[in-house]
Amino acid sequence: MDKMEQMLLWFELHSLQERYVSVLDNDRLEEWPTLFTEDCEYGVIPRENEDMGLPVGVIWCNNQRMLRDRVVSLRHANIFEAHSYRHMTSGLQITPVDADTVEMRSNYVVVQTRANGESQVYQAGRYEDRVVRTPEGWRFQKKRAIFDTSRVQTLLATPI
Amino acid sequence: MSAVHTSEAAAVAADAPAQKLAFFPREDGSRVPYEVFSSQEIYDLEQERIFRGPTWSFLALEAEIPKPGDYKSTFVGDTPVVVTRTEEGELAAWVNRCSHRGAMVCRNARGNASSHSCVYHQWSFDQRGNLLGVPFRRGQKHMTGMPKDFDPKCHSLRQLKVESYRGLVFATFSDEAPALPDYLGAEMRPWVDRIFHKPVEYLGCTRQFSQSNWKLYYENVKDPYHASMLHLFHTTFNIFRVGMHARSLPDATHGLHSIITVTKNEEETSAAYKQQGIRSMDDGFSLEDETVLGHVKEYDELTTNHIQTIFPQLVIQQIHNTLVARQLLPKGPDNFELVFHFFGYTDDTPELRELRLKQANLVGPAGYISMEDTEATELVQRGTRRDPKATSVIEMARDNPGQQDSNITESLIRRFWVGYQQLMGF
Numbered sequence: 242m243d244k245m246e247q248m249l250l251w252f253e254l255h256s257l258q259e260r261y262v263s264v265l266d267n268d269r270l271e272e273w274p275t276l277f278t279e280d281c282e283y284g285v286i287p288r289e290n291e292d293m294g295l296p297v298g299v300i301w302c303n304n305q306r307m308l309r310d311r312v313v314s315l316r317h318a319n320i321f322e323a324h325s326y327r328h329m330t331s332g333l334q335i336t337p338v339d340a341d342t343v344e345m346r347s348n349y350v351v352v353q354t355r356a357n358g359e360s361q362v363y364q365a366g367r368y369e370d371r372v373v374r375t376p377e378g379w380r381f382q383k384k385r386a387i388f389d390t391s392r393v394q395t396l397l398a399t400p401i
Numbered sequence: 402m403s404a405v406h407t408s409e410a411a412a413v414a415a416d417a418p419a420q421k422l423a424f425f426p427r428e429d430g431s432r433v434p435y436e437v438f439s440s441q442e443i444y445d446l447e448q449e450r451i452f453r454g455p456t457w458s459f460l461a462l463e464a465e466i467p468k469p470g471d472y473k474s475t476f477v478g479d480t481p482v483v484v485t486r487t488e489e490g491e492l493a494a495w496v497n498r499c500s501h502r503g504a505m506v507c508r509n510a511r512g513n514a515s516s517h518s519c520v521y522h523q524w525s526f527d528q529r530g531n532l533l534g535v536p537f538r539r540g541q542k543h544m545t546g547m548p549k550d551f552d553p554k555c556h557s558l559r560q561l562k563v564e565s566y567r568g569l570v571f572a573t574f575s576d577e578a579p580a581l582p583d584y585l586g587a588e589m590r591p592w593v594d595r596i597f598h599k600p601v602e603y604l605g606c607t608r609q610f611s612q613s614n615w616k617l618y619y620e621n622v623k624d625p626y627h628a629s630m631l632h633l634f635h636t637t638f639n640i641f642r643v644g645m646h647a648r649s650l651p652d653a654t655h656g657l658h659s660i661i662t663v664t665k666n667e668e669e670t671s672a673a674y675k676q677q678g679i680r681s682m683d684d685g686f687s688l689e690d691e692t693v694l695g696h697v698k699e700y701d702e703l704t705t706n707h708i709q710t711i712f713p714q715l716v717i718q719q720i721h722n723t724l725v726a727r728q729l730l731p732k733g734p735d736n737f738e739l740v741f742h743f744f745g746y747t748d749d750t751p752e753l754r755e756l757r758l759k760q761a762n763l764v765g766p767a768g769y770i771s772m773e774d775t776e777a778t779e780l781v782q783r784g785t786r787r788d789p790k791a792t793s794v795i796e797m798a799r800d801n802p803g804q805q806d807s808n809i810t811e812s813l814i815r816r817f818w819v820g821y822q823q824l825m826g827f
Contacts, residue, residue: 317637
């Protein structure tokens, strides 16, 4: 892969990340599962467990249907205070595995604003992703949000 | 004038040490003054009378500290303690405060160590908290060391009494606490035995912080009435039915522990909801992946929910195939932390283990059927802060205090408050 191809690939994956963040930060949750493959894995895992090699997370889905179920549940069943996220991401690093598969890592900070208008750092962590090329473009086959922040304040409704 | 006023007030307080900080207007626990959720004085008294009183506080699963030297930092109430496994394989716990000048000795959440030394002056302690060494105790050259009458045996870390029941580790500050099995009591032990009937494996924890009083969470887990009202996941996706067989059992001696179970029967009773016009009965929704609600039968009866409180800081939970020991930690009158310790059995098949991890989506800070609990307790905290003398109204099934086969009841909450008043002297 020459330099231009590398830059293009980075740019495409950065765009995927930007789209991912935009969907979550602008209440377009129904689009969120469409950025994953059907056989995807998605998890939000405390770093405390990750460092010890323990599997438990606050969310763990192993197919796209579970992601859609979560959106339906958040829209129609679960009760939580209205809030919004702003994801800040940085340090996107990509490692091609083969022509159609790339592993990527980046940092994130999520600032949450609740109904009273106060904003605070809700979660800091890193993404560890595996993306694959599909007819619709690059999609997440695996996305793990590993958070440094030790506790979840009040509750976690909207995905990270 | 104001100075006189202040000293008079102080004199009155000194003369009346037994004056109650909170007034419960009824004896049956059905009226709870809101000040118990926000008063710093009451909170401080709870630390003495409850968390350092004749109770056993849950610290860890033995499976978290399986090897000699393994340790974990945690709390009894808001006192930092470390629980360790000694070289002999026994359990020990000590207050994480150096006997020298008060610094925290252990600064890690977890680890393995044959001894623990304070970074400030490197006083070192063995796994039981006994003082091993003091640098320059004998001085050096012309410089004098510790006085001749300094006896290391008198300067151990403060040690707690530790006992384990079926792999659950508890500690107490008090010599008055009954033996742990007696403290758990005859009503609760069979239900602990039910979950901890074979060796468990620790799968990790999740932590949730709530801006509300710790006892509001205790009310919540003794309150089967709210389950199908607040947690609409059940009803939105047609999961939970009023007609399932229910149990609400208190501990018989003090009422502070309790167990709630919901067990499946074949009867379909969605009609009960429809009659009452509850908004949750939208027939239109179904899960695309229902395995999150799968249920592999592991015990005698097909109980979907087992919620058991062991006062003051443990809730044992089995929901479908998720198994959790929830540790409840007070953090001042206005805050608490919940630590969900997930576990499985050591002989889980890979399929069952995956099911447990999948069903972890049901509980914890992002859990489909639990995320609302802290939302509710925070709403109470915010709603009651300015009205300390006002009271809640806890009446459901008050006319039938002996009924134990119902989940439309607040009897366990009333029993809890009666037990709380006795412990606190209110």
